[in-house]
Amino acid sequence: MSQVTSAQERISRRAVDKFAQRREQLAGSALQALAELGYARTSLREIAQKSDFSHGVLHYYFADKVELLTYSVRKFEDVCVTRYDDVVAEATSAEELKQGFGAAMAATLRADAAMHRLWYDLRNQSLFEESFRTDVLDIDGQRQAMVWRVIQRYAEFTGQPPRVTPEVAYAAFDGLFQQALLQRLAGRDGAADRLAADVADLLPRLA
Amino acid sequence: MSQVTSAQERISRRAVDKFAQRREQLAGSALQALAELGYARTSLREIAQKSDFSHGVLHYYFADKVELLTYSVRKFEDVCVTRYDDVVAEATSAEELKQGFGAAMAATLRADAAMHRLWYDLRNQSLFEESFRTDVLDIDGQRQAMVWRVIQRYAEFTGQPPRVTPEVAYAAFDGLFQQALLQRLAGRDGAADRLAADVADLLPRLA
C-alpha cells in the first residue's frame, strides 16, 4: 500500500515518460515469461531475467506482483483485439473474406502459439481469481466484437443477416481456435490447415 | 524412482484393493483442492488438508506430485465424458433432444462450475507442460465423442446427415460452454439460461 503511493508520487514528481516507458518494457518481459512458462510457473525473478534488470527493480516500478501482472494483461490486450481487421478491410467478396479469415487465424496460430496459450491461461486464471477478471472480461468483449465485425461484413456481402448472436459466433470460433491450438502444441501436423478449412466452412453457416 | 518401485512392490505384496482404494480417495481430495484453488495454487499440503491424512502420506501412495496429479486427472475423466448420454437415450424426437441437450448443459454449468473450471485449467496446463498432455488429449477425444453422439442422434431424428465434422461440433459447443462458465463465475445472472437457449439454437444448424 505504502509502496503504491510512493510509486505514484514518483510519477507526478518527475517526467512521466521515462517511468511509464520502463513499466511498459518490464510488462513486455513479464508477458514473454508468461507465454513461455505459463502463469503457474512464472516468478518475478524469471520475469527480471527476461529483462535487463535485477529482480529488485520490479518493486520500484510496481507495487506488487498483482499490479505488474494486471498491467501486463492490459498491455497484452492491444495486440490481440484487432487482428482480423485488415482481412475485413481488404476483402472484396464473401468468398475472399471467408478464405482470408481462415487464413489469418491459421497464420496467427502458426506464428503466435505461445501468446495465444498465454491468453487462455490468463482467462482461465480469472475463473479462480478475482484480480484479472474485469480485464479479462473486457478483452474477451473486444475479441467478440472483432469476430462480429467479420460476421457483419460477411453478411453485407451475402445480403443475408447473421443468424447467430455475437456471443455465439465468438464462442464457436474461439472454441475452434482453442482446439487447433491444443492440436498444434501437441505436435499434430496440419492443425493450422485444418483450422483454416474449418473456419471457412463454419462462417457461412453462422452468417 | 526408488519410491516408485517400492510402492509397486507394496502393491503386489499385499491386497491391491486397500492400496488402490486409498489412492482413489486421495485423488478425490486432490480434485477437490484443484477445483477450489486452481492448478497454480494447489499444494500437496492443501490436498492433504482436504483429506483426513497428513501431507506425508501422499508420498507413500504416489511417487511424486506429478503422479498424483496425473492419476487424479484420469479419475476425473470418468465423471465428464458420459454426461449427456442419458439425454440421448431418453429423447424421443429431435425437438426433445435439442431442448434436453441445452438443459443438461445448463444444469451441469449450474451444479458443477468448479469442476468444469478445473477441467479447462488442466487442459490449459497441457499447453505448457508435457506431463498431462496425453491424458488431456484422451479426455478431450472422449468429450468430442460424447458430443458427437448427440449430433448423430439428432441427425437420425431429422433424417439429415450432420453438416460438420465431430471436431468442429465439439469445438463449437465447448466454446459456448466455456463462455457461459466465464459469465457465470463472473456473477452475471442468466448465463445458464442463455447457454441452454444458445445450445438449442446451434444444434440444428450443425446437425
Place this chain on the structure above:
DNA sequence: TCAGCATCTGGACAGTCGTCAAGATTACCT
C-alpha cells in the same frame, strides 16, 4: 565539479514448496 535525486543492484527476510526419512501407530497373521 559536486550535491542531490532517480534509478538500480544484490542480499536478507519470512514463508511456502516438494521431498524424504525416522519413528509412532495400526492391522493382520500365527
Place this chain on the structure above:
DNA sequence: AGGTAATCTTGACGACTGTCCAGATGCTGA
C-alpha cells in the same frame, strides 16, 4: 497375545517464492 509388516505422523532439508531495504551507481542541474 505377540511379532511383523503395512500404514501414518511429524519434523526436517534445501530450494524457491514475494517482498523489502541498505547501499551502489548514474544522471541532472547549479
